[in-house]
Each structure stands twice: as structure tokens, then as C-alpha cells.
Amino acid sequence: MDHSTPWTDDNLMSLQSHVLAGERAHPGATGDFSWILSAISLATKTIGNKVRRARIEDVLGELAAENTHGERQQKLDVIANDVIKSCLGSRANIGVLVSEEEEEPTVLRTRDAGGRYAVLFDPLDGSSNIDVSVGVGTIFSVMRLPDEGKGGVDAVLSPNATIVASGYVLYGSSTVFMLTTGDGVDMFVLDHSIGSYVLAKRSVNMPHTRAIYSINEAYSKRFPKGVTSYLDWAHTEGYSSRYIGSMVADVHRTLLKGGIFIYPATSDRPQGKLRLLYEAQPMAMLVEQAGGRAVTETGQRILDLDPTDLHERTSVILGSTGEVDQFLRHVQTDHHQ
Ligand code: AHG
Ligand code: MN
Ligand code: MN
Numbered sequence: 001m002d003h004s005t006p007w008t009d010d011n012l013m014s015l016q017s018h019v020l021a022g023e024r025a026h027p028g029a030t031g032d033f034s035w036i037l038s039a040i041s042l043a044t045k046t047i048g049n050k051v052r053r054a055r056i057e058d059v060l061g062e063l064a065a066e067n068t069h070g071e072r073q074q075k076l077d078v079i080a081n082d083v084i085k086s087c088l089g090s091r092a093n094i095g096v097l098v099s100e101e102e103e104e105p106t107v108l109r110t111r112d113a114g115g116r117y118a119v120l121f122d123p124l125d126g127s128s129n130i131d132v133s134v135g136v137g138t139i140f141s142v143m144r145l146p147d148e149g150k151g152g153v154d155a156v157l158s159p160n161a162t163i164v165a166s167g168y169v170l171y172g173s174s175t176v177f178m179l180t181t182g183d184g185v186d187m188f189v190l191d192h193s194i195g196s197y198v199l200a201k202r203s204v205n206m207p208h209t210r211a212i213y214s215i216n217e218a219y220s221k222r223f224p225k226g227v228t229s230y231l232d233w234a235h236t237e238g239y240s241s242r243y244i245g246s247m248v249a250d251v252h253r254t255l256l257k258g259g260i261f262i263y264p265a266t267s268d269r270p271q272g273k274l275r276l277l278y279e280a281q282p283m284a285m286l287v288e289q290a291g292g293r294a295v296t297e298t299g300q301r302i303l304d305l306d307p308t309d310l311h312e313r314t315s316v317i318l319g320s321t322g323e324v325d326q327f328l329r330h331v332q333t334d335h336h337q
């Protein structure tokens with residue numbers, strides 16, 4: 001029986017009902033996914049509230065501690081991480097929680113004990129911008145763990161683990177939840193007056209081209225030659241530059257308006273800066289699902305990379321297909337010279 005209701009612009013649809021409707025449309029669905037997503041939704045509402053009240057509650061600024069990447073943690077990084085763990089920790093179908101902020105993953109239960117999924121997250125992306133009220137966000141992906149084996153970290157790194165959903169929440173001038181479960185990208189906006197994410201746009205589609213690049217150009221002396229020659233070309237073509245410095249905010253603009261986001265490898269960071277599992281792959285899935293492209297500098301599809309380390313880094317080039325193709329043309333030409 002088809003339970004789906006025809007969509008019209010007048011229907012009010014919460015994130016929760018949207019996910020439930022998706023599950024009902026798939027015979028045999030277990031409801032696992034809505035169970036996980038409701039915890040993510042609760043966590044991000046709580047984090048968004050903390051972010052907005054940070055100055056009032058005096059939780060801005062750095063901690064003395066560094067995170068697992070040798071970066072200074074903000075107080076809010078730790079708060080956001082704790083909120084996610086407390087919201088997701090009790091969901092019986094989650095085996096492992098993996099956070100950018102923690103060296104070791106939290107193993108909640110083995111595969112035999114029902115831990116069928118891993119949730120990977122960057123609790124607060126762009127956190128060094130928080131003192132100046134710039135948009136920050138939470139990035140996550142949900143991975144289905146292989147049936148064989150014990151679960152745990154090995155399962156997360158297994159080539160048989162598959163990302164079944166990705167998303168982010170941008171705590172900006174409005175709070176936006178972008179979600180893909182592999183069937184396009186849907187956009188929800190938090191209606192603070194009712195405390196619910198409501199569907200704002202189905203099937204977000206990126207423009208095929210847009211003359212905007214987003215890169216930290218101050219590092220240009222440390223860029224590979226191909227990146228510099230791409231930028232020279234973009235300057236002569238009259239491109240515009242937009243760089244916020246919070247990946248969530250930069251990718252959100254790129255998803256809606258088109259353009260290209262580039263965080264290349266640099267001479268001082270030959271692997272790149274962004275983290276494959278918490279930042280690059282979830283964003284790559286969203287971008288591809290919105291009709292765009294997400295690759296490394298060598299043109300390899302980010303979603304095809306198999307991590308060998310949870311905290312692995314990668315170069316990231318993502319955005320409108322036409323723009324990413326143009327970038328790769330320069331990088332590859334440079335390669336063959
Ligand atoms: P995080 O706050 O989670 O450590 O991530 C910061 C990342 C990302 O949000 C952004 O794209 C990038 O760092 C900016 O780096 P630069 O300051 O080197 O441009
Ligand atoms: Mn981040
Ligand atoms: Mn972070």
C-alpha cells in the first residue's frame with residue numbers, strides 16, 4: 001500500500017514526519033533511522049540554543065586543552081560534543097559514536113548486541129568563529145556497519161561500511177538542517193516558535209555553474225601550482241570570492257547558489273586540513289545528491305576514498321559540476337607540463 005501523501009507547497013511537514021514518511025514508503029523498514037535522526041534533531045536544537053546563549057552563559061573562548069588534531073578546543077566544542085553523546089548514547093541501534101573532538105571512538109554496543117550503525121560527527125564546525133557570531137554548524141553522517149565482525153572501530157573503517165545518510169545543521173541567521181538519505185537533499189528550517197524543523201525545500205539542486213570561488217587565498221604561496229593557475233584563470237574570468245571560514249556556511253552557500261569550495265593540500269599541510277570522515281565525506285554526499293561534484297585535487301571522488309585512520313585528512317574540492325570540472329582542467333594540465 002502506498003502511504004505517501006502528495007506534496008503541495010501548503011503542506012506543513014516536520015523533519016520527523018518526513019523521515020517517518022520515507023520509512024513507510026519502504027516496505028520492511030525497521031524505523032531505525034527515524035530513531036537515530038530524532039536524537040540528532042534534539043542534539044542540534046540543544047547545541048543551537050547553546051550557541052545563541054554562549055555570550056550570556058559565558059561559555060565563549062578557548063580551553064587550555066587541545067583536541068586530537070592538535071587544535072585548541074573551544075569551550076563550546078566540548079559542550080556540543082557532550083550534548084551529541086548524551087542524545088545519541090541511549091539509542092539502542094547505535095554501535096559506535098565517532099567524534100572529531102575525541103581521539104578514540106565511543107563504542108556503545110557490539111554488532112551482536114544490536115549496534116548496527118555508527119554516527120560520525122563534527123560537533124561544532126567553524127568554532128573559532130563563534131566569538132564573533134559568525135555562522136557555525138554540526139556535520140554528521142550515519143554509517144551502516146557490516147553484518148559480519150564485532151562492530152567497533154574496525155567496522156567503521158571496513159570497506160563494507162556504507163554511509164546511509166549525511167547532513168549538517170547551520171546555526172546562522174536562521175537554523176537550517178540539510179539532509180540526504182541517498183535520495184536527493186531536503187532542506188528544513190527550525191521554527192523556533194514551535195520547536196520543530198519544518199520542510200522548506202525538497203530536492204535541492206545546485207546550479208551547474210556559478211562564477212564564485214571559496215578558498216583561503218592568503219595561503220596562496222603554499223598552494224600547488226595547479227591551484228594557483230586555476231585562480232589566475234578565475235581572476236581573468238571575473239569570478240567573485242566568498243570565504244566565511246566555517247565549512248558549513250561556505251558549503252551551504254555553494255549548495256544553494258552554486259560555485260566552488262576549495263581546501264587544497266598546502267606545503268605545510270600536505271594531506272589538506274579537512275577531515276575525511278567528519279567533514280569531507282558527509283559534505284561530498286550532500287553535494288553529489290544535489291547534482292554537484294566532490295573530489296580531491298587528483299580528481300578522485302571523495303566518496304570513493306577508504307579511510308585507514310578515523311582522523312584522516314584530505315584535500316576537498318566541491319561544488320557545481322561545471323566549476324569543479326574547470327578546476328580539474330587546470331590542475332590536470334599543470335600535472336602534465
Ligand atoms: P573546525 O572548527 O571543526 O575545526 O573546522 C574548521 C575548518 C572549517 O570549518 C573551515 O572550512 C576551515 O577550518 C577553515 O580553515 P582556515 O582557517 O585554514 O581557512
Ligand atoms: Mn570542522
Ligand atoms: Mn569542529
